[in-house]
Amino acid sequence: MKDEKMIEEVDGAGFYITNLGALAASQNLKDFDGLARKSIRLIKYKGVNKLDAEKEFPGSKGYAIGFEGLIAFITAMLPGSEIIKHALRADTTVYPEIAIRELVANALIHQDFSIRGSGPMIEIFADRIEISNPGKLLPSKRIDRLIRTTPESRNEVLAAAFRRYNICEERGSGFEKAVAAIELFGLPPLKFEELENSFRVTMYCPKTFAELTPMERVEACYQHSIIKYYSSGGMTNTSLRERFKMHEKQRPQVSLVIKEALAQGKIKPKDPNNVSTKFAEYIPAWG
Helix, strand or coil: CCCCCCEEECCCCCEEECHHHHHHHCCCHHHCHHHHHHCCEEEEECCCCCCCEEEECCCCCCHHHHHHHHHHHHHHHCCEEEEEECCEEEEEECCCHHHHHHHHHHHHHCCCCCCCCCCCEEEECCCEEEEEEECCCCCCCCHHHCCCCCCCCCCHHHHHHHHHCCCCCCCCCHHHHHHHHHHHHCCCCCEEEECCCEEEEEEECCCCHHHCCHHHHHHHHHHHHHHHHCCCCCECHHHHHHHCCCCHHHHHHHHHHHHHHHHCCCEEECCCCCCCCCCCCEEECCC
């Protein structure tokens, strides 16, 4: 525990529990005055607003020892869908677990501990999950550059500990893995918001292409271009169509989304000299 910086020796007479030790391994964060309000709040609502709360997560354990229980509790409260796998029926949530894990871990790691009286919050609605933490983005960060960005944290000791405990993925890959999983599940794009004194990420239930707003379509296109930029080198009409789970006959609709993303400066052609739109590849505008 001393090597993990969870305790500090005091004049050979005993040990103090550090803030990291309490945050990671305490059985009850309320036993520590300065950290009592840093417990994770998890609330499930009956509808799409906060008028009627249905259930609240009662736990107050340290983040490391309570993480798996928290994820299991979240998963149990989420809407599910039935799938057929190897001729057997199985239940799964409509949200990918890896995305839930990464977004929750991110909220815990990047919160601003100098803001007293508030902690990480997970709110489950009928159509979405909102995960928020106290504190705005660091001055060097931008909303549109959070996916695969250079990692930087207010709480590097906590972040390093979470990586050692296999709670979060390697440096800088968390949002990328979350977006890739969301695309696989056919969900709308992640929504990143910097509020007055907090940061929030929203993950939405599945929507068809027709149900997506024009803004959501362009944002999905932008996020997909980032994923392809770091994997295959570029986004195509075909890859975006597959991301939207659309038929070949709907290629013209996808072309319109790409055209709008280009107009908004979200993406750019990988090869500016290529005149063929059918085989064109696109990358993020900053690529």
